[in-house]
Amino acid sequence: YNRGLIGGFKQIIAEEGAMALTTGLGATAAGYFIQGWFKFGGVEYFKINAAQSLGEEKAWENKTIIYIGAAAAAECIADIFLCPLEAVRIRSVSDPEFCDGLIDGFKKMAAQEGIGGFYAGLVPILAKQVPYTCAKFVVQGNAADAIYASMGKTPADVPKSTNIGISLASGVVAGVASAIISHPADTLLSKVNKKGAGGSGSMASRLANIAKEIGFVKLCTVGLAPRCVMIGTLTAGQFGIFDTVMNALGASKFHFHNPHA
Secondary structure, eight states: OSHHHHHHHHHHHHOOGGGGTTTHHHHHHHHHHHHHHHHHHHHHHHHHHHHHOOOOHHHHTTTTHHHHHHHHHHHHHHHHHHHHHHHEEEEEEHHTTSOSHHHHHHHHHHHHHHHHHHHHTTTHHHHHHHHHHHHHHHHHHHHHHHHHHTOOOOGSSSSSSHHHHHHHHHHHHHHHHHHHHHHHHHHHHHHHSTTTTTTTHHHHHHHHHHHHHHHHHHHHHHHHHHHHHHHHHHHHHHHHHHHHHHOOOOOOOOOOOOTTT
């Protein structure tokens, strides 16, 4: 499929039918719901605890480092839960006859490859997701701060609806940035879970073989445009939903505060 986003949709529908677009949907939805739960909650937890430990001024001065550390820690925990679901998703997409749904996929993969089969892609998932998540939260946080600064306001000064709008706007920027950063690892991940990909040997040697076969330029660019559209939209939605849920629960997202402002 190399005809761009719209051309790819048309080609898949023509060759495999419209239902092919939903292949792996169950594992995708379950995996990223669980991952998002641990990731967004984890980032808030680690961020708040780091800020409380450092104090307001030092937390403001080191907010980027705190974002990176909180995002990396939360992502590592989340990926332990995501990896098995991602393995089933990729296998079901690459081989539509492999399983009949998520539960069947788990049973067959466990029987054929054991527990190790679920975590064959853990290293590339971490290589993709940790930089992706760090970029997502760093860029979103700083983009939101820049928007508030341009308005001369703080999150407490504006209506909740405005805060959600700012989360959506900064989420789009963050999504595109994180998609670009993580795209090479995402491409490798989509290949390594396919049976026989990269030959035999260690995970490192398989990844190296796949990267060599694809080439650096294609590794970084093929499929990037639709991924930016998808991740930009998805990330905006994630931050918007997170803020909405927090508001509904009577809570608010932690924001770093400039003590000299």
